[in-house]
Amino acid sequence: MSSMGLYEDRVKDFDWSISEQELEYGAGGMYNIAFYCTDRICQKGLGGKPAFIWEGFSGHVKQFTYDDIRVHSNAIAQFLQNQGLEPGDRVCLFMDRIPELYIGFVGVLKMGAIAQPLFSAFGEEALFTRLEDASTKAVITTRKHLGKVRRIRKDLPALATIIVVDAGEKSLEPGEVAFDMEGAARVEDFDIYKAGPETPSVLHYTSGTTGKPKGALHVHSSLIAQYLTAKWVLDMHPDDVYWCTADPGWVTGTSYGIIGPWANGVTQVVLDAGFSAQNWYSFAERMKVTVWYSAPTAIRLLMKEGMDPVQKHDLSTLRHLVSVGEPLNAEAVIWSEKAFGRPFHDSFWQTETGSIMISNYPGMRIKPGSMGKPFPGITATVVNPKTFEPVQTPGTVGLIAIKPGWPSMFRAYWNNEQIYNAKFKNGWYLSGDRASIDGDGYFWFVGRDDDVINTAGHLVGPFEIESALLEHPAVAESAAVGKPDPINMEVVKAFIALKPGYVADDDLTMDIMNFIRKKLSPLAMPQDIEFVPSLPKTRSGKIMRRVLRAQEWGEDIGDVSTLENE
Amino acid sequence: MADDLKPTILAYVKKEYLDEDSDEEITTGTRLISSGIVDSFSMVSLKRFLEKKYAIQIPDADASPEAFDTVDSIASLVIRFQAKA
Numbered sequence: 001m002s003s004m005g006l007y008e009d010r011v012k013d014f015d016w017s018i019s020e021q022e023l024e025y026g027a028g029g030m031y032n033i034a035f036y037c038t039d040r041i042c043q044k045g046l047g048g049k050p051a052f053i054w055e056g057f058s059g060h061v062k063q064f065t066y067d068d069i070r071v072h073s074n075a076i077a078q079f080l081q082n083q084g085l086e087p088g089d090r091v092c093l094f095m096d097r098i099p100e101l102y103i104g105f106v107g108v109l110k111m112g113a114i115a116q117p118l119f120s121a122f123g124e125e126a127l128f129t130r131l132e133d134a135s136t137k138a139v140i141t142t143r144k145h146l147g148k149v150r151r152i153r154k155d156l157p158a159l160a161t162i163i164v165v166d167a168g169e170k171s172l173e174p175g176e177v178a179f180d181m182e183g184a185a186r187v188e189d190f191d192i193y194k195a196g197p198e199t200p201s202v203l204h205y206t207s208g209t210t211g212k213p214k215g216a217l218h219v220h221s222s223l224i225a226q227y228l229t230a231k232w233v234l235d236m237h238p239d240d241v242y243w244c245t246a247d248p249g250w251v252t253g254t255s256y257g258i259i260g261p262w263a264n265g266v267t268q269v270v271l272d273a274g275f276s277a278q279n280w281y282s283f284a285e286r287m288k289v290t291v292w293y294s295a296p297t298a299i300r301l302l303m304k305e306g307m308d309p310v311q312k313h314d315l316s317t318l319r320h321l322v323s324v325g326e327p328l329n330a331e332a333v334i335w336s337e338k339a340f341g342r343p344f345h346d347s348f349w350q351t352e353t354g355s356i357m358i359s360n361y362p363g364m365r366i367k368p369g370s371m372g373k374p375f376p377g378i379t380a381t382v383v384n385p386k387t388f389e390p391v392q393t394p395g396t397v398g399l400i401a402i403k404p405g406w407p408s409m410f411r412a413y414w415n416n417e418q419i420y421n422a423k424f425k426n427g428w429y430l431s432g433d434r435a436s437i438d439g440d441g442y443f444w445f446v447g448r449d450d451d452v453i454n455t456a457g458h459l460v461g462p463f464e465i466e467s468a469l470l471e472h473p474a475v476a477e478s479a480a481v482g483k484p485d486p487i488n489m490e491v492v493k494a495f496i497a498l499k500p501g502y503v504a505d506d507d508l509t510m511d512i513m514n515f516i517r518k519k520l521s522p523l524a525m526p527q528d529i530e531f532v533p534s535l536p537k538t539r540s541g542k543i544m545r546r547v548l549r550a551q552e553w554g555e556d557i558g559d560v561s562t563l564e565n566e
Numbered sequence: 567m568a569d570d571l572k573p574t575i576l577a578y579v580k581k582e583y584l585d586e587d588s589d590e591e592i593t594t595g596t597r598l599i600s601s602g603i604v605d606s607f608s609m610v611s612l613k614r615f616l617e618k619k620y621a622i623q624i625p626d627a628d629a630s631p632e633a634f635d636t637v638d639s640i641a642s643l644v645i646r647f648q649a650k651a
Binding site: 514 | 582588590597599600601611614630631
């Protein structure tokens with residue numbers, strides 16, 4: 001029997017108090033997520049249970065019990081306090097997927113600061129934009145990434161402290177301190193910050209069509225939704241070995257790579273290594289993974305390798321498979337049934353929603369290619385893009401909209417109330433994604449409603465890429481759009497008009513690609529560059545990305561009456 | 567023959583994929599993909615460099631994480647496609 005039971009029964013009489021009662025949320029005035037991920041599990045007598053098994057690329061394995069993560073996160077929290085950090089300060093975690101990232105996240109929450117995880121592959125410009133916007137007070141990082149932080153530090157007046165978790169013999173500069181999590185004294189008791197349900201907890205940056213990336217701010221009571229969706233959608237049982245392949249630099253990696261599994265008291269495993277089918281299957285086999293939460297891009301890469309590597313491993317412990325990040329195509333669902341004897345269940349949610357909104361549930365009939373149905377307690381629909389009224393006819397494409405008020409809904413965009421308010425129309429939160437609903441209530445994804453590029457499940461903003469491109473000496477103007485890709489769904493393509501005197505050739509193409517990769521991230525690097533004499537613009541001079549995007553997707557370019565050079 | 571290529575490829579990897587302030591030492595046997603020095607997106611630019619530099623075409627099917635995991639294995643891949651060219 002699944003943790004959820006029958007979806008239809010759960011929908012009928014659902015109330016979020018189910019989650020609050022199971023968590024005993026708020027007992028003793030405690031609302032802090034960190035308590036529920038560590039101390040509470042220990043208080044239930046599970047302190048000796050493995051909470052986290054980590055394997056590095058070289059095969060080095062580290063194991064931490066719930067009591068270990070409790071005392072290590074206590075030590076981190078105390079260390080941060082000793083550095084003068086206070087509740088509400090933004091503390092950035094900028095590391096690869098090492099234990100200090102996961103346990104450090106909990107430590108930051110324990111002392112009341114706001115955790116700001118950032119993807120460690122970000123280049124210094126992407127990092128700077130996000131640290132500057134949040135007025136981040138401290139960065140926790142490693143030697144590998146310290147150089148990027150050092151190079152931008154002089155322009156970040158709010159950044160008081162850089163904490164290096166693997167400093168070793170490296171000489172540190174003023175304002176930098178070393179902290180060795182495993183070498184530090186265990187701190188048995190720490191006075192966990194008495195956060196309220198609405199106290200800010202996590203700040204995740206996400207990309208939009210225009211302007212800089214926006215910081216979606218979450219609060220401690222997001223736990224109510226994260227705990228129950230992890231239990232029901234990911235079907236977590238006490239004896240599960242759970243593997244979430246997402247990086248905590250993105251929201252899946254915190255909501256379901258830290259908070260969900262640890263609040264449920266399950267054992268989670270992490271492989272900190274680059275992708276290869278052989279490594280992934282071997283890891284799942286050795287760790288006896290039972291529940292696997294991954295992404296369509298990874299599943300398609302596994303499909304590409306075929307059945308041979310699957311058959312060389314004993315993957316019989318796998319019990320439940322779930323996917324997130326981009327639409328899961330029907331072929332991947334069907335392949336997974338053939339390869340693993342069970343389908344991947346697609347799930348849909350966003351940085352802003354904080355937890356799963358729409359999904360296929362254990363025990364519910366899957367329609368391959370469909371996103372599934374709204375989680376109990378979530379009122380989701382598709383609305384007409386002009387009137388923002390729910391569409392009535394099944395199969396009609398509209399905007400995915402969710403009735404505000406679920407526990408993990410973002411409470412603000414950092415420093416950007418105007419854009420936050422614009423996300424709500426006619427009493428609905430607008431996701432920016434388009435879909436239709438069939439006669440049985442299943443949602444079917446169609447695409448984005450804006451120019452944001454979804455590459456391998458990560459949203460990349462065209463404006464950020466175009467701004468960075470303009471810093472290249474050869475670029476006069478540019479437009480970045482998503483181009484179809486069989487593995488990553490979309491990859492970035494840049495259209496570039498060069499300044500006089502520059503020649504469009506392979507060397508310049510590579511130079512521009514590497515320029516963006518280092519400045520922003522590998523995800524933002526254009527995988528294709530087309531040099532053009534000029535870009536299509538409106539009469540007011542705005543670049544019409546949609547014309548270029550339609551060209552890439554072979555779609556109708558629509559109304560071009562405002563095109564300047566038509 | 568592969569030994570002639572390795573210093574060039576290693577120098578390129580150091581220049582393009584290691585942070586300019588990194589104190590990380592890498593050799594021709596260092597695992598690049600497994601360790602995250604080069605990820606699947608960055609492989610695109612590395613493949614492009616190899617194709618341009620050595621006037622070869624590497625089909626996507628051959629540009630696997632295993633083939634790109636070390637400078638040694640990359641050099642072998644380049645030799646194989648130079649022979650086909």
